[in-house]
Amino acid sequence: MMKVLTVCGLGQGTSLILKMNVEQALNDKGIQADVEHTDVSAASSMQADYIITSNELAESLVAHDAKVVIVNNYFDMDEINQAIDGHMET
């Protein structure tokens, strides 16, 4: 199954909010994926197909094997849907 990480600075709040909306978007599209939330330092040692995060944190994840997808407005389902459509091979 596709593995997706949502990433924020502490892994406590914002990455969980992003996870909820990403799961919602994937669900609506009928895409099966395992979505996990974490902080930016833990993310670097975790395996994943995709990492979804903000522009601010994307720079520190460029070395990761996963493809990094940027979402700037975590509450804009249109942007999240477009990010998934545009960057994830589903």
Place this chain on the structure above:
Amino acid sequence: MKFLDRNMIKIGAEAQTAEDAIEEAGKVLFQEGAIEATYVDAMIDAYKENGPYFVLAPYIAIPHARPEDGVKEASVSLVQLKHPVKFGHQTNDPVQLVFGLGAASSDEHLTLLKKLTGLLNDKNNVEALINIDNLADIQKIIEMER
């Protein structure tokens, strides 16, 4: 669990800097007994160390720290700023709504974030929360997500 209860909302707050704004949102959590004073410092430190990534959408910041930094109860406060404040975010500045998050390690934390996401996924709610200047009307909007 405290989700934007009456005493957790402050309207028309004055803040000059991002640190001021975060402190305001933290103070509300502290006054309501949801966190230790140390948590407010941790919220500000998190901003200094990790930057403004928690400005999750235009006008919206959700400053927080870790549960072990002094959270007593899963909680969310709201400070509506009288004047927008820049946090240094590339796309979402300036901030006018600061939701202080007392991040707990319990299931209640997840419940709170679901409520908050439900509230803020609707652009009309965000616009209303920015512009309304009385508590009763703000509570009406929040009431829908309870």
